Amino acid sequence: MKYRFIILSLCLMLFFLRSYSQNIKFEHYNENGGLSHNSVRHIVQDKHGFLWLGTFSGLNRFDGYEFKSFLSSSEGNNKINNNDITALELDEVSNHLWIGTRKGLTLLELDTYKFTTFLTEKGNPNSLQDEEIRSIYVDKYKRVWVGTKDQGVFLFHFEENRFEKIELTGFNYVKEIFEDSSGNTWVGSYGTASVAKINLDVSGNIKQVTSYKLNIPNSLEVNPYLNFIYEDAKRDIFIGTRKGLYKLNKKLNEFENLYIENNGIRDALGPYFLTVAQAPDGKYWVGTLGGLLVCDQLEDISKGDFKRYYSVLTDQTSLVDNLVSALYFDASGILWIGTEDGLDKYDPFENQFNLNKDISRFIGNQAPRVRGFARTYNDKVMVATRHNGLFISDGDHFIPLYNNQKDIASIYSIDGRIFYCGLWNGKLLAYNYITNKSREIDIGFEKSPVSAFENLGENKLMVGSFGEGAVILDTKSRDGKSSKMALL
Structure with a gap:
């Protein structure tokens, strides 16, 4: 009894304590623990539970305890071609990890750990025409979309070992490729062009291309540097840039800047919106130049309605660095955070109580x-x-x-x-x-x-x-x- x-x-007691905001703690991993480089820009997880981390200098596999680095300087011929990892995309069906670098597109077959790198082949129009990769996406047709630094977008037909150039006027530097829930492919650039929505027919052929311009508040400049394209649970499209966060107004069919009117909040966050991920509980986590934001809806950020977590020099359990480049919730609900000064881990199940x-x-x-x-x-x-x-x-x-x-x-x-x-x-x-x-x-x-x-x-x-x-x-x-x- x-x-x-x-x-x-x-x-x-649990109900009582969890009704209040939590003073969450972050666990840090860096070069001292075996990470090849502290600048972690990309994170994915394979079917075996391994985390794959793309850094400024090397690809890393992490099992939760130890890091294994894959470098261009590794012994033998079966290795990555370049250490500067610019994109990561996991094809779960084929168990392939596609790796973008500054020197070629690399395929890592995770069943055999065989590396294959695709480079420009002189005189071969079906080869990749630009070796500096900026984005990769595997669509529902299992085609590999590749965004490059200078030559735009290519479709790689894997079975035919053939790259096909996709003609998009002004889209030379392609930073982001994304497929929404309706099957549209979105391509992001900056400067001469900003965002394009590609409508495909039932066979995957391009049916229509719609281009969008991004205006910057209080500026004559347009089309800022783009970091991500994202669709939320309401099927709204958001774009994170170096000049703030944008949302597609479906009625007007144009992107609007979700401008933060409060000067103090705007200055604290900085203008960069770098990455976004939705937690299992439905909340959105956003990486910025000024740390991590957590909100119920992405629109809430412009009103200042969010929680913010940032680096505090005197607190060893705070975020290690405020520049958050990558966010990834793994299969168990743990959040992995890539920053410019190492990898952080936030386990929500270890942060249940607050005084x-x-x-x-x-x-x-x-x-x-x-x-x-x-x-x-x-x-x-x-x-x-x-x-x-x-x-x-x-x-x-x-x-x-x-x-x-x-x-x-x-x-x-x-x-x-x-x-x-x-x-x-x-x-x-x-x-x-x-x-x-x-x-x-x-x-x-x-x-x-x-x-x-x-x-x-x-x-x-x-x-x-x-x-x-x-x-x-x-x-x-x-x-x-x-x-x-x-x-x-």
């Missing part, structure tokens, strides 16, 4: 002696303290509810309206939440505090103590002295 009470109290000091404010800033929790009929949480009475949740805070100087040892309720508070003198305090009145019931205990409860049904409540057994209370009796009790 007492164990059920303890379990209930712990569950309510709440609301009650202390009402008792002279002393630590309350909390004796239990109970839920009210209107879904609030009641907190029982030993010397300071009852407190109740009010939104994100706790406020005094009923302070009668009784020495409370436990609390229990059947219906969320009447609350039974076990007292240290062996008696019961029956508190009516609706009327804010109480009465004290003598149930026969003389030396031991009331510590546990069990609902027996039919208006019967078993009440126990650690030293004097248990009694059965008729909860419908209005006279505490005449309540039907049986000493067990």
Whole structure:
């Protein structure tokens, strides 16, 4: 019986503590632990659970404990061609990892760990025409889209070992390629062009191309450097750039800058929106020049409605660096964060608790002696303290509810309206939440505090103590002295 009470109290404690913002902690990995370079720009996870990290100097495989680096300087011929990893794309069906570098497109077959690099072949029009890769995407037709630095977009037909140039006027430097839920392919650039939406027919052939221009608030400049194209759960399209975050207005068919009007917030974040990922709980995590943002909807950022996590030099558990280049939630829900100063890990299951000091404010800033929790009929949480009475949740805070100087040892309720508070003198305090009145019931205990409860049904409540057994209370009796009790 007492164990059920303890379990209930712990569950309510979790609810109580998790109702408030968490002071989350990050675990750091860097070159000292085997990472080939601290600048982590790309993260994917294969079907075996390995994380693959693209850095400024080398490809890394991470099993959660150790790093294995793949470098151009590795022994033998089976190796990556260039260490500067500019893109990573995993084809889960074929178990292929496509790797973009400054010197060629590389395929790593994860079943055999065989590397194949595709370079420009003089006199071969079907070869890759630009060796500096900036983006890769495998579409639903299992075709590999390749964005380059100077020559635009290519489609790689793997079975034919043939690259096909996709003609998009102005799209020379292609930073991002993305496929939305409707099957449209989006291509992102900057300067001479910005964003193109490619509509495909049922066979995957290009049917229509729509180009968009990105205007910059308070500037004559257009088409800023693009970092990502993203579709949220509402199927809205967002673009992260070096000049802020943009959203497609579907009615006007144009992108609008979600400008942050608050100067302080805008300055703290910086203009760069670098990466985005949705957590299993539905919230969005956004990497910026000024750290990590967490919000319910991406539109909320312009209003300042978000939580921000950033690097603090005096806090070793804070984010290691504010420039967040990559975000990835793995299969277990852990967030991996690529920064310019190493890889960070955030495990939400290790950050469940946070200290709440609301009650202390009402008792002279002393630590309350909390004796239990109970839920009210209107879904609030009641907190029982030993010397300071009852407190109740009010939104994100706790406020005094009923302070009668009784020495409370436990609390229990059947219906969320009447609350039974076990007292240290062996008696019961029956508190009516609706009327804010109480009465004290003598149930026969003389030396031991009331510590546990069990609902027996039919208006019967078993009440126990650690030293004097248990009694059965008729909860419908209005006279505490005449309540039907049986000493067990």
